[in-house]
Amino acid sequence: MSSATIVSAASLRMRTLSSALEAVPDAVIVFNRDGRILLLNQAAQTLYGFPASVAEGSIVDDLLATRHPHGLQSIRDNLAASGSWKGDVYRRSSTGAELKIGLEWTLDCDEAEFVVERSWDITRLTAIAEQARTASHRYENVFQAMAASFWELDFSEVRRMIGELIRNGVSDLAYHFHNDEKWLEEALRNTIVLDVNQKTVEIFGAESREALIGGNIISAWPSESRHLFADALLHAVRKEQRLSAETVLCRTDGSLFDALFTVCWPPGHEGNGSVLVGVIDITDRKRSEAELIAGEARYRELFQAMSMGLVHLDTRQLWRIFDRLKQQGVEDLRAYIEINPDLILEAMESTIIAEVNNAAVALYGAKCAEELVGESVKGLWSPKGIPTFLRALEAGYNFMPGFEEETEQLRVDGTPVAVRMSFNPSPTLREQGRLLVGLLNISERVAAETALAEVSKSFAHHTRLALLGELTASISHEINQPLTAIMTYGAAAKRLLERPQVDKGKLILIHDQIVADARRTAEVIARTRTMANGQGTDKTVVKLSTLVGESMKYAEHELKMNSVRLSMVFSDEQLTVAVDPVQLQQVLVNLALNAIQEMQKVPHTRRSLTFRTFAEADRIAIEVKDTGLGIPVENFHRLFDNFFTTKATGLGMGLAICKQIVEAHGGELSAHNAGDGALFRIILPAGD
Structure with missing residues (x-):
């Protein structure tokens, strides 16, 4: 037979098959061994959404995006080997929706090989089956896997007992359930265990599920909790679907535990008389609640206390x-x-x-x-x-x-x-x-701080007044000597002028001394004011021997008037010191005048004043020693205090000011008794 005759015969068969397939309710597709669609009926066009004009001539697996978990080649191999294949595949419709399709392929091998496919949509059927499987799985999870005890109980005999009470004329069932202990105990004995989950075995301490199934529940209900079982019976009579309450139940070893008890009568179980009971061990929760209550009470006590x-x-x-x-x-x-x-x-x-x-x-x-x-x-x-x-x-x-x-x-x-x-x-x-x-209420502290601030303000004012008094006393003390010298020189000048023959040379000398003492008075006032204001001193590096020598010129009159011998001993006449010369001269003159006044208490022959200077490492020392009676021991601790004096006309400011000046120069001033008199020692940094 020629190939043209074969094609003509195949075309005739397709036309005949096409007419026959329109009457078939299932979706039918015919394609050749290469997978190219030859025809499809109306049901197939409706299922996949592709009209015949689009589908015919297309590769079926490409058009419908066919896929199978094991691959399409395995299907083709089975088809070639057995001439048929049946199973499920996944395809996509013209809208892109994924479909799960049940397929049945049959290989037609007459003269030309064709595959006739019959297919149907099982997507919805699969979803329903999955839902059923999921529901069954969920129930199994709830019953077996949940961390709660579940009991399925046969309640039919108890229902019969309740019916008998009603037939016997018992109208107040609540009273009967709660007061007839024997009847209630019998009801517990007649409540039979149909099934339990594994958690029930754990919570109640049973040997196994089988040890509980077929038995009754009386051992699980201690006397103090049976009123709840009576309430459950009332709920059943009143056809209330569930009851939940906290109670105490009993383990198989007789120990009690706190439990959350729930009983329900699921719809559809009325006829067979079974009930579902759930039990959760809430011992830890109750303990935690008790601890929480105690903790809350402690918090409240602490909060208020x-x-x-x-x-x-x-x-x-x-x-x-x-x-x-x-x-x-x-x-x-x-x-x-x-x-x-x-x-x-x-x-x-x-x-x-x-x-x-x-x-x-x-x-x-x-x-x-x-x-x-x-x-x-x-x-x-x-x-x-x-x-x-x-x-x-x-x-x-x-x-x-x-x-x-x-x-x-x-x-x-x-x-x-x-x-x-x-x-x-x-x-x-x-x-x-x-x-x-x-x-924290700090009102009292704030009030005290406010009052303290006022007191401090008043104290500062009085301190300024006191400092003003000290400054006045200091100035008067320090300028007393140069002013006295000026008065003496003035009187001497007057006597010279009253003589018939005036000695101009002496007058000029007296004039120079008056000017020098007046200048010194002005410097004393200026330096004392600087010191009182807390301002820094202007230091100059000077020779120590020169400083001591010039200072003693201001005490020369007092030394002569009181017959005091002056000695100056310098270990090194080149020693220098960085000081304010005027201020340090005030110190040296003051110490000299104090020594001269103290030595007035001893005979003239014993009066001697010695200045000695020497170096100590990087410091220098100036010692002023007299030959008086020394310093009384009881006066040492007050010697440098303001306004402390042993003189009838003294102000008590001299030594206090001397100490302040020396310390302002970074030095120290101390007093001692040495031999037959007093010794004052000044320690200062050496000059550069």
Whole structure:
């Protein structure tokens, strides 16, 4: 037979097959061994959404995106080997929807090989089957895998017992169930276990599920809990679907445990009289609740017993404001408030007082806690405290770990109260929108500090007056000697002028001395004022021998008048010292005059004043020694005090000023008794 004859025969068969397939309700596709679609009936066009004009001539697996878990080649191999294949594949419709398809392929090998495919949509059937399987699996999970005990109980005999009571005229079933203990015990014996899950074995301490199945439940119900079983019977009679309550049940070893008991009568079980019971061991929960209650009681006791004021704030509305601002991109809260000052008032009104302790009630002057609880904090803030409230807002907005500041708040009567406010928000409280604030009443301390400031101000004023007096006394003390010298020189000049023959040379000398003493007086006043003002001294490096020699010129008159021999011993005449020469001369002259006055108490022949200088490492020493009676022991501790003196006309300022000058130069001034007199030692840094 020629190939043309074969094609003609095949075409005739396709036309005949096409007419026959339109009557078939299943989707039918005919394709050749290469998978190219030759024809498809109307049912196939409807199932896949492709019209014949599009589908015919296309490769069937490409057009419908056919796939199989084991691959399409394995299907083709089975088809070639056996001439048929049946199974499930996945395809896509013209809309892109994935379909699960049941296929049946048959290989037609007459003259030309064709495959006739019959297919049907099993997507919906698969979903239903999956739902059924899932429901069964869920039930198995609930019954076997949940961390709760489940019992399926046969309640039919108990129903019969209840029916018998009704037939016997018992109308008050509630009374009968709760008071006829024998009947109730019999009902427990007649409640038979149909099935239990593995958790029941664990909770009740049974040997196995089989040890419980077929038995009754009387051993699980102690006498103190049987009233709940009676309530369950009443619920069954009243056709209420479930009952749940906490009770005490019994393990197989006789030990009791706290349990959450739930019984239900699922729809459809009325006829067979079975019930489903769930039991959860809540021993740990009850223990935790007891500990929580005890902990709460301890917290309440501590909360109220604290001497610090404690305010528990509800900040949930405030956090909503914060969240709103953060969503708007606000990072700098202070800058935002400067532009939107009304936010402060909004934040105050959104912060609510949830709880206060007794100390806080007293601090705010309230009659009771209820006067504060439920109110916003707006009424607690004075205008002076607003900056603190703003900084507290910033701390919360930026999740700072803590905040503490002294501020001013208001009592309920509007009077101000100074407080130290602190809070340290924990993440747990922050998540709950809660904040615990501690408050200390510091009004007394602030009042004391204010009073102390006033006293300090007054004391400073009196101190300035005292310093002014000291300065006056110092000046008068230090210029007394040069002024006395000026008066002496003035009197001498007058005597010379009264003589017939005037000695001009002596007058010029006296004039120069008067000018020098007047200049020294002015310098003393200027340097004393500088020292009193706390200003630094102008130091000059000078030879120590020169400084001592020039100082003694100012004491020369007193030395002669009191017949005092002066000795100056210099270990090295080139030793230098960095000092204010005028001030240190004041010290040396003062020490010399004091020594001269003290030696007036001894005979003239014993009066001797010695100045000695020497070096000690990087320091130099000046010693001033007299041959008087020495310093009384009882006077040593007060010797350099202001206004302490042993002289009838003394001011008690000389040695105090000397010590101040030496210490201002970085040195030390000390007094000792040495042999037959007093010794004053000055230690100073050596000059460069």
